[in-house]
Amino acid sequence: MTICTIEDLQKLARRRVPKMFYDYADSGSWTESTYRANESDFQSIKLRQRVAVDMTNRSTAMPMVGQPTSMPVALAPTGLTGMQCADGEIKAARAAEKAGVPFTLSTMSICSIEDVAEHTQAPFWFQLYVMKDKEFAQNLIDRARNAGCSALVLTLDLQILGQRHKDIRNGLSTNPLKSLKGWSHILTRPRWCLGMAGTKRHSFRNIVGHAKGVTDVDSLFSWTAEQFDPQLSWDDVQWIKERWGGKLILKGILDVEDAKLAVASGADAIIVSNHGGRQLDGAPSSISQLKAIVDAVGDQIEVHMDGGIRSGQDVLKAIALGAKGTYIGRPFLYGLGAQGETGVSKALEIIHKELDLTMAFCGERELTRINRNHLLPGTF
Numbered sequence: 271m272t273i274c275t276i277e278d279l280q281k282l283a284r285r286r287v288p289k290m291f292y293d294y295a296d297s298g299s300w301t302e303s304t305y306r307a308n309e310s311d312f313q314s315i316k317l318r319q320r321v322a323v324d325m326t327n328r329s330t331a332m333p334m335v336g337q338p339t340s341m342p343v344a345l346a347p348t349g350l351t352g353m354q355c356a357d358g359e360i361k362a363a364r365a366a367e368k369a370g371v372p373f374t375l376s377t378m379s380i381c382s383i384e385d386v387a388e389h390t391q392a393p394f395w396f397q398l399y400v401m402k403d404k405e406f407a408q409n410l411i412d413r414a415r416n417a418g419c420s421a422l423v424l425t426l427d428l429q430i431l432g433q434r435h436k437d438i439r440n441g442l443s444t445n446p447l448k449s450l451k452g453w454s455h456i457l458t459r460p461r462w463c464l465g466m467a468g469t470k471r472h473s474f475r476n477i478v479g480h481a482k483g484v485t486d487v488d489s490l491f492s493w494t495a496e497q498f499d500p501q502l503s504w505d506d507v508q509w510i511k512e513r514w515g516g517k518l519i520l521k522g523i524l525d526v527e528d529a530k531l532a533v534a535s536g537a538d539a540i541i542v543s544n545h546g547g548r549q550l551d552g553a554p555s556s557i558s559q560l561k562a563i564v565d566a567v568g569d570q571i572e573v574h575m576d577g578g579i580r581s582g583q584d585v586l587k588a589i590a591l592g593a594k595g596t597y598i599g600r601p602f603l604y605g606l607g608a609q610g611e612t613g614v615s616k617a618l619e620i621i622h623k624e625l626d627l628t629m630a631f632c633g634e635r636e637l638t639r640i641n642r643n644h645l646l647p648g649t650f
């Protein structure tokens with residue numbers, strides 16, 4: 271199959287990854303209306319085409335929280351990434367490193383902080399979920415610092431878990447290796463099984479053996495179900511900031527009032543995000559909220575965004591609206607499921623090429639010069 275777009279990678283991943291793990295990526299909460307809006311709201315924003323402008327020597331480079339990138343497109347933190355293909359987190363981190371963009375490792379990953387550090391050279395970012403067990407969070411922060419992580423992404427929009435019907439129907443709330451349904455999905459993908467058989471890194475090593483009472487994947491599932499902290503507050507953000515001491519990015523901001531509180535917290539950046547439409551269904555798309563948030567706080571804090579980016583054109587639209595960085599979740603997961611590390615590299619190449627050409631068609635040679643003038647008035 272010839273791969274030209276992120277959608278091509280998605281089609282291939284659907285064929286190669288066991289249904290319950292493919293569905294885990296390609297799903298949103300409840301009616302999935304926010305998940306769909308994240309993508310479709312990009313379509314109504316129109317670009318201004320310019321002609322007869324010098325388009326040689328172009329650069330999409332743009333720093334995120336002071337760190338150089340080849341383009342402002344980081345890999346978003348995604349849980350269970352190692353279920354798209356064996357050692358998925360390591361493979362994704364390596365592809366990100368080769369492409370010169372940040373990789374963010376999720377608390378809920380299969381490979382651990384130390385596994386990823388061992389197999390990469392470039393510093394990666396670590397995403398923290400605050401659990402009721404504060405000692406566990408402190409331990410994760412210390413491990414991330416020891417592994418040389420260069421930014422901490424603190425996720426604020428998952429104090430409670432959004433309900434995803436596909437996961438419930440597929441039985442993904444318990445260990446899939448203990449259910450008939452799990453095996454019925456897994457055994458139809460022999461190539462995926464072979465990959466998994468060839469690795470020892472199966473078992474949520476950020477958590478298993480580190481959190482109190484979590485000794486195996488079974489205890490992990492019950493621990494996770496009751497450990498997200500519904501009492502998470504801005505005071506927690508303060509102690510995390512102090513404990514971490516490095517670049518802090520707050521993820522899951524969708525409202526101007528929360529953006530202002532984030533500025534007051536002293537964080538370095540915020541990510542305008544609705545968790546890829548996986549939490550509050552009915553919330554607005556990220557791209558529709560970006561402009562108001564940039565207008566309110568963009569001169570005081572670096573504003574990033576994620577949700578629904580499927581092309582370089584989408585990245586350019588977000589940058590034009592004032593984002594200083596973007597993240598992709600599903601596009602790189604589809605790449606992983608389709609072709610492992612090569613697939614993630616392909617996803618990043620596709621987006622980079624589209625971004626570079628789109629910038630040129632808009633009459634610019636440097637992404638840092640893109641602004642709202644490059645969008646058609648009345649369409650954003």
Ligand code: FNR
Pocket residue numbers: 294295296308346347348349376377378397425521543544545546547548576577578579597598599600601
């Ligand atoms: C996520 N997301 C997420 N966010 C986070 O902070 N920690 C996590 O562990 C996860 N896990 C996760 C799993 C899967 C399968 C998906 C699809 C998403 C949200 C993620 O970081 C990001 O906000 C969205 O994925 C962005 O939307 P797109 O690019 O997937 O449309």
